[in-house]
Amino acid sequence: MKISEILAFLNTQGKNVTFTGNPDGIIYTMSNLDELKDHSIYWIRTRQFASNQLIERLKQCKDALMVCPFEIDGINCIITDYPKGIFFSILNHFFSKSRESTISERAVVLTDKIGKNVHIGSGCYIGEEVEIGDHSILHPNVSIICPCTIGCHCEIFPGVVIGADGFGYYFEGEIPHREIHFKGVKIGNNVEIGANTCIDRGLLTDTVLCDHVKIDNLCHIGHNVKIEENCLIIAGTVICGSAKIKQNAYLAPSSVVMDWVQVGEYAKVGVNSSAVTNVKDKITVFGTPAKRLSPVAKKED
Amino acid sequence: MKISEILAFLNTQGKNVTFTGNPDGIIYTMSNLDELKDHSIYWIRTRQFASNQLIERLKQCKDALMVCPFEIDGINCIITDYPKGIFFSILNHFFSKSRESTISERAVVLTDKIGKNVHIGSGCYIGEEVEIGDHSILHPNVSIICPCTIGCHCEIFPGVVIGADGFGYYFEGEIPHREIHFKGVKIGNNVEIGANTCIDRGLLTDTVLCDHVKIDNLCHIGHNVKIEENCLIIAGTVICGSAKIKQNAYLAPSSVVMDWVQVGEYAKVGVNSSAVTNVKDKITVFGTPAKRLSPVAKKED
Amino acid sequence: MKISEILAFLNTQGKNVTFTGNPDGIIYTMSNLDELKDHSIYWIRTRQFASNQLIERLKQCKDALMVCPFEIDGINCIITDYPKGIFFSILNHFFSKSRESTISERAVVLTDKIGKNVHIGSGCYIGEEVEIGDHSILHPNVSIICPCTIGCHCEIFPGVVIGADGFGYYFEGEIPHREIHFKGVKIGNNVEIGANTCIDRGLLTDTVLCDHVKIDNLCHIGHNVKIEENCLIIAGTVICGSAKIKQNAYLAPSSVVMDWVQVGEYAKVGVNSSAVTNVKDKITVFGTPAKRLSPVAKKED
Known part of the structure; x- marks a missing residue:
């Protein structure tokens, strides 16, 4: 042109x-x-x-x-x-190619609550209680095995698993027994989920990803986690059950957020660092266990 | 009621x-x-x-x-x-729903050694030398590509891979050559394996998971590892080849156990910590390399 | 015999x-x-x-x-x-069994640039602009969703995802927008890629894996990474965008290489360590952030 x-x-x-x-x-x-x-x-x-x-x-x-x-x-x-x-x-x-929007014959789709221009790739398994918003793309070999709503303009890369039971156990003597999970996963609009990432279903309330959340490959999002708007979760990160990641937070590669820990707005957890206590708004923590490093630098354009 | x-x-x-x-x-x-x-x-x-x-x-x-x-x-x-x-x-x-127990038409199942009430989801590949015990559930898109026995009442979440060759190489000059693996994976009863977790096959003896072992999402279990009864392995953990995890041990999120290292009974490896030497019974280690922290606290109900 | x-x-x-x-x-x-x-x-x-x-x-x-x-x-x-x-x-x-070399009826293969004796397992999705060299093996449930050339004698284990977009975003206000990726992945000869590993496509140039690169399970290879000959990348490792791993380097389990960082020839990044600055040839770094430890010990036979 x-x-x-x-x-x-x-x-x-x-x-x-x-x-x-x-x-x-x-x-x-x-x-x-x-x-x-x-x-x-x-x-x-x-x-x-x-x-x-x-x-x-x-x-x-x-x-x-x-x-x-x-x-x-x-x-x-x-x-x-x-x-x-x-x-x-x-x-x-x-320059971007128009994406396909077809439901593959090689996918198993057990719901009819599928929006307009949705693409579902081959090898996907989409369970009964799933709802997918307009213009969302599910690449091949995605598995959704729990009740789940996905908003509009989402993109879910291959191998993603949504809806495994959270890793919660109670003991009888020394024998662990699973706490069966009853709830699902709620995903907002414009959410992107990287390849082979896993998002567990909620126990008694849903696991929640808000609008514009972007998750990289090979991340673990535990049961009942809530991730607020615009958060960036980089590859290899593990967010344990019931953690809360507030708006615009940034979790660097291979970081960990322990269960029930809250990461504040605009806060940053450093590379390969482990947040084991709450992280205040707008600060950066680093190390295992993670300690305060410095105020977050202004994000580049 | x-x-x-x-x-x-x-x-x-x-x-x-x-x-x-x-x-x-x-x-x-x-x-x-x-x-x-x-x-x-x-x-x-x-x-x-x-x-x-x-x-x-x-x-x-x-x-x-x-x-x-x-x-x-x-x-x-x-x-x-x-x-x-x-x-x-x-x-x-x-409150728990009865689970399906059907063999999906969309699965490839090359063995007939399948117990009663076994469920195999769509997209699974189950190789020839596999045996699955009664009441076990394989969710969609599980791949089992080596000789493998799975006990009763097991649950294997989507995307799990059992039977990739262990990561062992010998060198001719600077060129690495794979040590071809000849053995398989033995899985006991009541074992649960989280989404996208990988369990490598053994080299000259089997990789072994004992009864009531519970593994979270996105873990790596190397070749010839043995995990004893009741161990809990949390998300993102990497257990390298020939490591041995003894009864009732606990590996926290994103922990690492190096090859040939033994983790003792009731021992605990902390979050994002790396056991590079043996861990004695009933102690907690933390950090990279992991060092003794304190006696294990009594497990809650 | x-x-x-x-x-x-x-x-x-x-x-x-x-x-x-x-x-x-x-x-x-x-x-x-x-x-x-x-x-x-x-x-x-x-x-x-x-x-x-x-x-x-x-x-x-x-x-x-x-x-x-x-x-x-x-x-x-x-x-x-x-x-x-x-x-x-x-x-x-x-003792090694001859491997199958068939294209599964249960795979979706949209290219005809497939070499001799190539095996493609069930559940694979192989996109249009893919080329696979002679004697390469793709195990079940592999997804290749970008332009990609794979050399001869490669082995790709189940659940591998090649071609997810790199995790690059630009911001309008606080809203992240994906940088759409236009290029692909180039894989040499005798490359092995472990189960559930993810290799992102390049942005304006390709992501490159050279001959004899061996990658373990559950690794993340970011966009525009180049990995040179004979490198060994152990399980759980995260290599961020545009990093360069030079010949014969070794990345230990659960290590991280940050974006744009170069790891030198024969260098070694230790277990669960994070290379945040360039690593010189032939040295070992350890910790987060990784610091120089000692010269690399001579590799065993």
Whole structure:
């Protein structure tokens, strides 16, 4: 497409950017700065990444378009303080393929409460008391074995398991007996759940994931956990039963939150760290057991 | 049902409880103390959770039944020193749904050594040299790819993989070559294996899980590991090859037991801790590498 | 087979060994030293494992064959400085079953770029832009949902997910939005990927696993990671986006490598340790954050 079409799109989105260069330039593809191509769009965070050498090589490509916070003489530039967000919103709009929205013949789907344009991949098992909102995508080999509502525009990657019983036992002598779980899982809108992640069903109340929660691969979400809006849960993290993760919190890779522990708003649990007591709002904890490190740094764009 | 039916059940089980209140009260459901309902059963661990305010609200519900270690004036009470166990044994008996016991048409089952009332969900792959005992449940998308015996009353959650080769290599120069594994996995009775957990096959002898072993989601059980009776292995734990976990041990979330390490009876490895040397009976270790912390506290009811 | 056939095989492989004993002895099976059998092959690393008691018991078995670095009087011995490698190369040659090489009717395979003797198990989903080299094995319930090339002689265990989007987000206000990923995964020859491991697709360039990379169960390989030749990645390890693991590196169980971090050649990240800064060649780091421990010890045979 022409650069002018990209600028028109940003304008309709209310994005406040400045353009310098030739709006008739043609863009076909996107790339990173290790692999320069003709007719490609790039982004750069700060001036330190824009060496003279890079700029000379870019000038030899046809119609390079750079999204960055400053002007580069001789290069088409979309100038913004949020280059990463602008770059990816352009990619999402112009380059993302439309996703399939079919229910695979190779899936077992025992509910009819399926919204519009829902995709369910092969090998999925979707139990009876499940409800899936419009435009949600379930990739292959997802298993949902408990009562569960999933909102709209969710994406669930392969191998996810929703609804295993929580790991709660009572003892008769030395023999552990399972506490049978009676409730389910409630998932809001725009939630994304990474491959092979497991979300346990609730015991007497539901396990809850609120809108815009994003969970990476291979995480464990225990029974009766509540994760509030916009939280990011990175790969390998274990959240134990009845923990509560408040809005905009961030759990780094391979972190652990123990049962009944609350992690505050905008708080951060560090890599491979274990929150064994409550974490206050807006602080970072680190280590096992996790201790206060420093106030959370401002999130980048 | 009437409360008197619950009391009759506890009597047949030899449970020693006292009842105060109206045995003709009717119970339909169970709940927790955040969500009071009419005709519901609850439990409480100690008196500190029984505020006057809670008791007043309970009195406004029809036929509340409390399982607790003390009498509450004006409320139906089953009095016991083990309220959690009594509560869940009532739930298991009166409220648990009967599970399906069918072999899904969408499973691949290459053995005929399947006991009575076994359930095998869709998407399972059950290899040739597998034997499954009576009343065991395999949820969808379980893969068993090695010789394996599974006892009675086991439950295996979705995505579990039994029988990948252990991670053993020998080198020719710098090139690693797999040690092909020849043996299988032996699983006792009443074993439960959480979603997406992996249990590797043995090299020259079997990997073994004894009766009443309970494993949470996303655990790794290496080749030739032996886990003895009643052990609890919490989510995200990694047990490396040839480790031995003795009776009644407890491995906390995201813990690691290194290869060939032995964890003693009633011992406990702490959250996100790494046992790199043997752990004696009845002690708790913590940290990476794990060091002795304190004697194991008495397990709650 | 006769021991002489084993010796002939080693000879064709150019293995430099010495034999003492009776080459007409017959070998039917393999075992370890806890379970002595007639007509069996064993290996032993050093003389300290060869107690007089063991040797007496071995002498009572028919035709024991020992692979070890020294002669044992009265026992058939293949003498080598690399007993483990010689032992397992004999097992691989004489005892390993031929693997199936069929495409299951219960798999969904949307590509026709499948090499010779490829095995694809039931429940697999193999997307359109996938290419699989000769003699590679995909066990049941593997999902490949992005453009992906897999080399020859690879083995992918059940539940592996290749091609989930990397966990990259940009923010509009407090709302995270996914950076849609456009590239795929490139896997070399002789790569092995353990059960339920996840490998994310690349953003603007591919995620890459080079020849002879071996990954254990339940690992996370983030977007745009590159893992060079001969690396061993042990169970539960998390490698975050754009990390680079150089040749012959070793990541111990449950270790973490943070995003953009480089782990040097022959370097080792310790158990449950977190590399948050680059790790130089040939050193070992340990702890969270990981710090230098000592030079890497020489790898055993």
